[in-house]
Amino acid sequence: MYIPDIPPGLLARVPAEQRGPGLGRDSVRLLVSRGSTEVSLHAFRELPELLRAGDVLVVNTSATLAAAVDARLGGEALVVHFSTRGDDGRWSVELRTPAGGGTTRPHAGGPAGAVVELPGGHRLVLEEPLAAGGDRLWWARPSTEDLPGLLRAHGRPIRYAYTERDQPLSAYQTVFAVPGADGAGSAEMPSAARPFTAELVARLVSRGVQFAPLTLHTGVASQEAHEPPYPERYEVPAATAWLVNAARATGGRVIAVGTTAVRALESAADAEGRVRPAGGWTDLVVTPERGVRVVDGLLTGLHEPEASHLLMLEAVAGRAAVRLGYAEAVARLCLWHEFGDVHLLLKEETGH
Numbered sequence: 430m431y432i433p434d435i436p437p438g439l440l441a442r443v444p445a446e447q448r449g450p451g452l453g454r455d456s457v458r459l460l461v462s463r464g465s466t467e468v469s470l471h472a473f474r475e476l477p478e479l480l481r482a483g484d485v486l487v488v489n490t491s492a493t494l495a496a497a498v499d500a501r502l503g504g505e506a507l508v509v510h511f512s513t514r515g516d517d518g519r520w521s522v523e524l525r526t527p528a529g530g531g532t533t534r535p536h537a538g539g540p541a542g543a544v545v546e547l548p549g550g551h552r553l554v555l556e557e558p559l560a561a562g563g564d565r566l567w568w569a570r571p572s573t574e575d576l577p578g579l580l581r582a583h584g585r586p587i588r589y590a591y592t593e594r595d596q597p598l599s600a601y602q603t604v605f606a607v608p609g610a611d612g613a614g615s616a617e618m619p620s621a622a623r624p625f626t627a628e629l630v631a632r633l634v635s636r637g638v639q640f641a642p643l644t645l646h647t648g649v650a651s652q653e654a655h656e657p658p659y660p661e662r663y664e665v666p667a668a669t670a671w672l673v674n675a676a677r678a679t680g681g682r683v684i685a686v687g688t689t690a691v692r693a694l695e696s697a698a699d700a701e702g703r704v705r706p707a708g709g710w711t712d713l714v715v716t717p718e719r720g721v722r723v724v725d726g727l728l729t730g731l732h733e734p735e736a737s738h739l740l741m742l743e744a745v746a747g748r749a750a751v752r753l754g755y756a757e758a759v760a761r762l763c764l765w766h767e768f769g770d771v772h773l774l775l776k777e778e779t780g781h
Contacts, residue, residue, distance in 0.1 A: 432734040439771035442593040448558035458770040464777030465749035466745040482637025492606040494614040495584030512648035538567040548583040577612025620767035621687030641669040645693040664708035665697040684726035726775040745772035
């Protein structure tokens with residue numbers, strides 16, 4: 430892979446605000462790639478000076494769920510990661526084995542008909558793999574219709590081994606998060622938006638930058654296997670479609686905050702790049718071959734060399750820009766993952 434390996438010291442192990450006194454969520458760095466030849470490093474708080482009046486930031490309002498729940502299968506202790514709620518009341522789930530220190534390692538799913546014991550006397554019946562031939566994610570039917578209530582009572586945020594310690598759910602919510610009326614949400618935080626604060630949003634608005642909300646409930650990432658994303662539920666409201674189309678018609682840039690925002694927005698666009706109100710399930714995988722029809726830029730975290738999301742970055746900015754940006758990220762000791770630094774990739778502009 431053309432992306433360098435990540436030195437272990439560059440994995441963000443705690444949130445920015447816990448790294449020292451006086452630090453906040455926005456105390457991260459911002460790598461900016463413009464086209465294939467220009468890359469620069471800034472404080473994230475400089476973002477308002479790097480954008481222009483008329484630009485639109487498209488943000489994901491999905492709230493993060495406390496999606497990890499202790500469970501038992503037979504006599505074996507497990508952790509269930511609840512990924513995505515289906516239309517029929519089932520949930521796609523990933524079974525994990527406790528690995529000590531609050532972390533987990535992969536555990537094969539199944540077999541069909543297996544009964545997983547959940548807290549509070551509830552059960553989860555495994556029914557079938559989410560994808561034919563797969564065994565990581567399974568469709569499972571919980572014995573309670575109020576699974577969001579079970580998660581609130583017994584769940585905790587999904588945590589990966591590179592983090593130092595458990596964090597409260599509030600550490601995994603972005604400033605844009607709106608709890609779903611039906612209890613739906615994301616299994617993992619839409620983390621590109623984590624560094625935004627109310628103060629920074631106000632500064633952006635005062636500069637003439639607009640915000641366009643949408644929702645995409647993201648499922649459990651394939652941390653070990655780096656599989657492409659599975660279908661996810663999304664909604665692009667009419668007001669956001671109007672804002673995006675108006676920006677494109679008047680020379681403003683459409684900048685997606687996170688890969689989830691790209692997936693949802695591009696799912697609502699026609700072949701000419703006009704966005705319409707849309708919702709439901711999207712199985713769109715944005716690749717360089719498919720390209721992007723709407724977005725002019727992407728604000729995202731730093732991804733692992735094998736991550737499928739890198740194809741989306743290439744679709745937005747090109748392989749050369751991604752390669753240059755990641756080389757600079759390693760050289761300047763940027764931090765990876767959901768508590769780390771962020772990367773703004775902008776298409777090369779002509780005639781501005």
